[in-house]
Amino acid sequence: MNNEYLNQVIRERRAIFPSQYNNKPVSKEFIKNLLENANWAPTHRLTEPWRFKVVRGGTKDRLGSFLSDTYTDITPDDKFSPFKVKKIKDKCDASDTIIAICMQRDAKERVPEWEEIAATAMAVQNMWLTCASNNVGCYWSSPVSIKYADQFFELEEGERCLGFLYIGNYDKEDELSSKRNPVEEKVKWFD
Template sequence: MDTNFINTLIKKRRSVFPAQYNDVPVARELINQLLENANWAPTHRLTEPWRFKVIQGDTKDRLGTFLADTYTDITTDDSFSPFKHKKIKNNCDAASAVIAICMQRDLKNRLPEWEEIAAVSMAVQNMWLSCTAMDIGCYWSSPVLIKYMDDFLELEEGERCLGFFYLGNYNTTEELSSKRNPIENKVVWLE
């Protein structure tokens, strides 16, 4: 097995923001592949808590309006930002698709909630790495607005929205840099 591929892929993974997306739509087949890869994330007791709602077309436009209007409703005059209001709407407009990242809590509470959140996060990481391999831009956003999504998304009992995964094609010749502090600063070997 060539471990160089996965090592390179992990180091290449980046947030690509909606403002960087172009007008080329992400094919439905590719979105389906992302979701299939998400489905293979680790899951304690096989609860498979990840739920995804793919939002495109008119529903994506309605989501942008709903989020911008909700931001206006919950923000005081002193802290309201016209820039942020416009950005909320523009993020939805720029994305080819928005995937609502949701978690279905095990209704029997057989395991701690943090384990189910971790499983959903690993499912998202699978999608993120898949996007990297396919040269699709993506970004996970978890704004305060997610706690108002129950009615818009028609969530089931025990289900909640953990964020939005924005998808879009972008100019892959654009250099996307990042850095990390050395792992040696974060590890203690106990022998």
């Protein structure tokens, strides 16, 4: 394994937003590989809590309508924004694929729930790194409407939605920057 390449991918990984996507399709084979890499995330007691709902084609439009209608229904008039309704639909329209990120709670509750949420987040990180290493954009969004995902998807008993991973190709010519404070500010050594 090339450690320098791995370091580069980790450090250059960025949120690429749907508004940055172009219309070039993302292959189904790539999505399958993305999901396979997610499946290799660490998981305590092998509960493998991650569950994914892959949304493409016409279902993507229906999801956009569901999310914008849900926002409209649950938002008080004084906080409602027509701009937000449009933005919700635009995110769905601009994305090639949307993956609902779900977590299936272990029926025996052998591990704390936070560990299963963390394992699911690690699966998403595997997907994000896969996208980054292939110059495919992705963005994890957790809108309030995820609480209502069971009205769109058939969620199993104990399953809940943690957000949506929006995926699309983008033109890499734009330099994507980010900043992190030095790690030394976040670490205490005990020798």
